[in-house]
Amino acid sequence: MEEMQLYNVWTRTELDDTDLRDELAAINGDVDAIKDRFYRDLEFGTGGLRGVIGAGTNRINVYTIRKATQGLANYLIAESNNPSVAIGYDSRIKSDLFAKEAARVLSANGIKVYLYDKLMPTPCLSFAVRELNCEAGIMITASHNPAKYNGYKVYGNDGCQITIEAADRVLSEINQVDLFHVELEDFDKALNEGNIEYISKEVEDRYLxxxxxxxxxxxxxxxxxxxxxxxxxxxxxxxxxxxxxxxxxxxxxxxxxxxxxxxxxxxxxxxxxxxxxxxxxxxxxxxxxxxxxxxxxxxxxxxxxxxxxxxxxxxxxxxxxxxxxxxxxxxxxxxxxxxxxxxxxxxxxxxxxxxxxxxxxxxxxxxxxxxxxxxxxxxxxxxxxxxxxxxxxxxxxxxxxxxxxxxxxxxxxxxxxxxxxxxxxxxxxxxxxxxxxxxxxxxxxxxxGVYIHEQQSFTCEGETGMQRMNEIMSGLREQPPVTIGGFEVIKIADYQSSEMTDMKTSNKTTIDLPKSNVLSYELCNGASVVLRPSGTEPKIKAYYTATGKTKEQAKSVLAEVQKDYTKILGF
Known part of the structure; x- marks a missing residue:
């Protein structure tokens, strides 16, 4: 469905969040603003959802939260008898609302919810999942992102964020959900009946x-x-x-x-x-x-x-x-x-x-x-x-x-x-x-020995951002750099193909890790560069390391490597 059609569907729907109604009215006629909000569904992966708070399918709002939770509920019901879920939230805008909306969806699906009654750190959610023997956990947070962002992180019964396989299966369920037709339980009713239960102070005390x-x-x-x-x-x-x-x-x-x-x-x-x-x-x-x-x-x-x-x-x-x-x-x-x-x-x-x-x-x-x-x-x-x-x-x-x-x-x-x-x-x-x-x-x-490190983020915003990120990674695979900062590249690790290549001998060895869109370069002087697209933001991140006998020597090497690699990436 085209962006304008989706926009019209949203404007015709009786939205129960007045902020969303006001936002949609404010962007009426603004083609770029409408396109940005509706050109895709917010991406769900091992990091869950993360995006700008607002109206549209490419935003975090009560509807995208409900849809994701319904997908998670479908996955849990298929995987487990009588599942339960722990939910936590941070201080971000609407975090408490999103946590309650997720709890309402789960309760409507017959899934027991343990909810923190106040904002809590992410590790406390990981602790509660295992302490309360839950099948999953949800943390409403965008971690350290700017204020306009919020997010939805999903945890497995081991207290870890969900695996790639689990995320793919949850996404498959999410894709079958109509975001405007998700069943909801009344929050107070579910709380009174025990389907939603606040996490006790004793759990907090055991965590500490x-x-x-x-x-x-x-x-x-x-x-x-x-x-x-x-x-x-x-x-x-x-x-x-x-x-x-x-x-x-x-x-x-x-x-x-x-x-x-x-x-x-x-x-x-x-x-x-x-x-x-x-x-x-x-x-x-x-x-x-x-x-x-x-x-x-x-x-x-x-x-x-x-x-x-x-x-x-x-x-x-x-x-x-x-x-x-x-x-x-x-x-x-x-x-x-x-x-x-x-x-x-x-x-x-x-x-x-x-x-x-x-x-x-x-x-x-x-x-x-x-x-x-x-x-x-x-x-x-x-x-x-x-x-x-x-x-x-x-x-x-x-x-x-x-x-x-x-x-x-x-x-x-x-x-x-x-x-x-x-x-x-x-x-x-x-x-x-x-x-x-x-x-x-x-x-x-x-x-x-002295080790100096620096991280550099290259932002690829907007609809073409993902395409540009993919083109950069593909280009580096097709034409890998021979030198960076004047220093010879001696090894390249491609975690997507699971291969480490010795550039002098062309010998390849297997990398025994899950496949990931990451490239790593080892240089002749002990310096290195690792490049990876962010899983939660429209950015490519480069991680630089330089070594030396002194900090000054290491910093000099790092500056040359960073300057040259920025040019290689086209920024």
Missing amino acids: ANVKAQLINPKAVEQANLKVVYTPLNGTGNLPVRNILSMVGVKDVVVVPEQEKPDGTFRTCPFPNPEIPEALNLGLKLCEQEKPDLLLATDPDCDRVGIAVPDHNGNYVLVTGNEVGSLLLEYICEQRTKNGSMPKNPVAVKTIVTTELAKKIAQNYGVEIIDVLTGFKFIGEQIYVLEQKNEQDRYIFGFEESYGYLAGTYVRDKDGVVASMLICEMAGYYKLNGISILDALNRIYETY
Whole structure:
């Protein structure tokens, strides 16, 4: 059906969301605006749905939420007897409404719903799925995206985001649903009859108890008298993070006042992502006044953490996700080895775009490092593999460069609450021993070599965006670069064909990972580039790594590689 026909169907339908009616009226006659909202259905994949809030099939609204939930319900009913689903939501615009609409659809299909009665971090949803023995979970969140976005993430009974196979089957069901004819249960009626049940505080308490159990040196964090400035970036982390820090002995926590309360408009940080320095501006400003040992920032659904720490001149320095992950891995390995709690045959997991420094750290402590595709669900899957063999205790840590970390197996997604706690423990331990976080990082570089990383996103907006992204990836496969930044490409890994090619010998080896639209280049000087289209945004992301004897040398290499690769991509 053409975009204008769909627009007319929507305008003729008695919509029960006045915001949608007003929006449709406002774009009457605007061909481009109508086309953008109706030229496709919002894409459903392993990341669920993510899109701009608004009217149309290419938007997040009560109708696309209901349609997706009906598809999920059909899938669950076919797969399981008497399924149940846990639902959580964050501080974004209409997150609470979308959560209730999903609950109404599930209840109408005879599926028991466990719903958090207030906004909660994404890891709490992962925990509830397993704790309540649910067949699936739904988290209403767009993570760290700008305010105009919201999303719908689906979890399996293992607490991980659903697999590619499951996503395809759910999508098949979704495609058979008429979004204006989805059966709904009255919310209050379902609540009174017990078909929808609010998740109890006891579940929240058990989650925090599991987080606290990941402490390695409880006395260190109690005795260090840490002072922390914290910003939840107007999201879900405010209470859980402050609660866990209080429980482990971090009593002096100053919260950025403008970013303390939930606010889906994110007025003070248009991009509420701790990876973006501008999001931490208010926190850094407060640090100048409070002089804390540490700045912590969690994103709106509290599954990512960013930090800043003082240097020897008292200036606050941002620490990247690769650096924090490496610091935590070194700390966990060193301390668990020292106190005798390191398991036999320990395992750590990282994604293919995450620093190779982790491999050197792991090797030093006899830890097996497992590389997985980008996305924390693949780290969660590795925990599940170990659990199936009753070896989950072998897992000690997992992380990705995009500020996501997890210690423990109580959830199967990155967890900003446990990461905040462990970062404070690590900072407290080092403080008691007279060194700073930056001193500890320099010690790592002195031991294993300097690694510098940078990520670059190339936006491909609009109707032709996906086509352009596909053309870029196809072109690189047809004509792979011989050099990048003047450095010879010695190996190319194509995760879609599952082949690693040695460019000198033309020998090919098999990559034993699920197929994914990712290309990786290893250069002659130890530098590398990984390229992947985003699964949730109209972007292609490039991940650069450079090594050297000094930071200056590594930065120089990285700059040349990045400059040249940008030209290769045509941006």
